[in-house]
Amino acid sequence: MFDINELERKWLTYKIKSYLPHAIIIISTLVIFITLFTTINYQNSKSRVQNGNTAAVAKDGNISKVKAETITAKKVDSNTQNTPLENTPQKAQETINEKFFNEKNETKKVETKVVLTPSLSFMDKINKSTVSEPIRIIEAEAPAVETVKEEERVIAKEEAITLEEPKGSINIKRQNIQNDIEQVIKRFKKSNDPTLSLFIAKSYYNAGDYNLAYNYALITNEIDSNQETSWIIFAKSLVKLDQKDKAVETLKEYIKQSHSANAKTLMDEILSGEMK
Template sequence: MYDIKPLEEEWKQYQKKKRKPYLLASIGGVLLAILGFTFFNYKYFSFSNSVVSGIENTIKIDKTKENNILIESALSKIQVKKIDKIEEIKPIVKMNMDIGQGSTLPTLPLVDNIPILEDNTVKNRPIHSKRKVKKIIVEKPRKKMHLNIIESSSLSAYKDVERRFMQSHDTDDSLFLAKSYYRKGNYKKSEFWSLQTNKVNSHIEESWMIFAQSKIKLGHINEAIQVLKGYVKRTNSEKAKALLYRLKKN
């Protein structure tokens, strides 16, 4: 009989040789699959990275363009104004006539002490700089002085006070004129100057009384009554009440 063991060994060798090509083919296929998968992943990720970087670069470029457009539009809105030539400020100078001790004042027909405003003295103090020239005008505070006015026929003194009132609108001047003209019997002018006083300051009782009394002297009784009624209603003045009572009684 044949020995079985050698036959089995030959059979096994035969089977190994028969399977070897299939085994090699399988291993080769697996290796090819691994290599293909690796190559595909490499290409895919490289492409993805290039696409992403391209998109990011595009976004950056778009943002840069937008910023440039915004900057250009903002700059186009900015307008630079030329500074005109600086005009020199001309100082306003008021002439003041100081009253010396040895000078003689024009006199008016009053014996009361009435405060009169001195004319304002203006000092000009120019301040020089390299680029601009400014002149600052500083006014002295007003100082009042009391004059004893005695009777005189000089009309120039009245005109001086009238001009001064037109410049300063000082009620001391207008009230002085109203009292002076009333005492001289010029009731038309006393009415006018008391009215000017009331326009500047409506709280001076003496001015309202001269205004009403001037109207009475001019024969405008009803107007005087209306003026006094309004003043009494507003201030409850005792002097105005007394004058109104006398008018109604007479």
């Protein structure tokens, strides 16, 4: 005879034992897969972060280098002293589109089209208070301005003032362009595509932000040293940052390698003083 309960208990033990190796194999396989998946994911994200950091380091390094070499802007007069230029990159970026938009009109008026960053506090002042006194608009076409920078700052100021009347439409456009650039920067950070960085460099150059134009041109050159446009933007930005010698030197090196006609032309223009 047998004890059926005991037999059932033994059978249960047997089943557990017989399934145990399968369970161990399945769990081990799952653990291995999860570990591999996590490791791969971690490595991918790490490499992405490293790429981002490298770009950021390069960018920061260049900025500091440029900053160190950049000659501090001269103060134009007491009026301009009251409205100091904003140097923070974020604020500067906000003004890029405005500058970019106004630049097209400005090229007709001024031959040397250099737009400096307008003061945001100045903007705030405009936005907050209704201007009781008529603001004196400095003639943009005035050729008698002593230095280019002084002229540029005045133009920038003028542009900022003129924004007051057609407020709505200009603001919308500015934000859109700014958003566009930000989106392109995001895309560039993801893809590291030199075409995108070149576009950003061009946009900053056109907007008059030569520091950022210089940085992105430099990044583009690092990624793809055969981008002629990038070298030209790079050299032009240097000229705009009063680094004429460095620009010429860079162009010479590039011409040696590429024999680029456009680069030669630009170098001639810089040397002759046509390109300022």
